[in-house]
Amino acid sequence: MIATALVEGAWTSTTHAANALALVLAAPSAPAPTTFNTEGVVSFLASKVAPILLAVLGVIFIGRASRGEISKVLTSSAIAIVGLAFIAGAATLFFVGDYLINLMFK
Numbered sequence: 001m002i003a004t005a006l007v008e009g010a011w012t013s014t015t016h017a018a019n020a021l022a023l024v025l026a027a028p029s030a031p032a033p034t035t036f037n038t039e040g041v042v043s044f045l046a047s048k049v050a051p052i053l054l055a056v057l058g059v060i061f062i063g064r065a066s067r068g069e070i071s072k073v074l075t076s077s078a079i080a081i082v083g084l085a086f087i088a089g090a091a092t093l094f095f096v097g098d099y100l101i102n103l104m105f106k
Contacts, residue, residue: 042091 057080065073 057076061073061076064076
């Protein structure tokens with residue numbers, strides 16, 4: 001009795017899944033994108049995400065400094081500056097790599 005109910009439930013679920021799959025496969029597909037706008041992504045990160053992260057860091061640093069944890073604030077600030085230097089270095093690799101590729105395959 002229980003096995004019959006389980007089989008009927010599985011059969012119904014399988015039928016629904018097959019019908020949904022048939023609908024998805026029969027739907028007209030959108031044309032594939034030809035390019036990815038990396039400049040747009042980088043500009044979005046630079047204009048929207050980075051200022052918010054820096055503001056959050058500033059609030060954390062001010063909160064720590066008001067509690068008298070100046071050494072932790074200085075340490076965290078130094079780490080943040082080194083991190084920003086690494087991010088800037090990674091950004092310059094895009095330009096250096098593009099230059100080298102254009103130079104080699106000219």
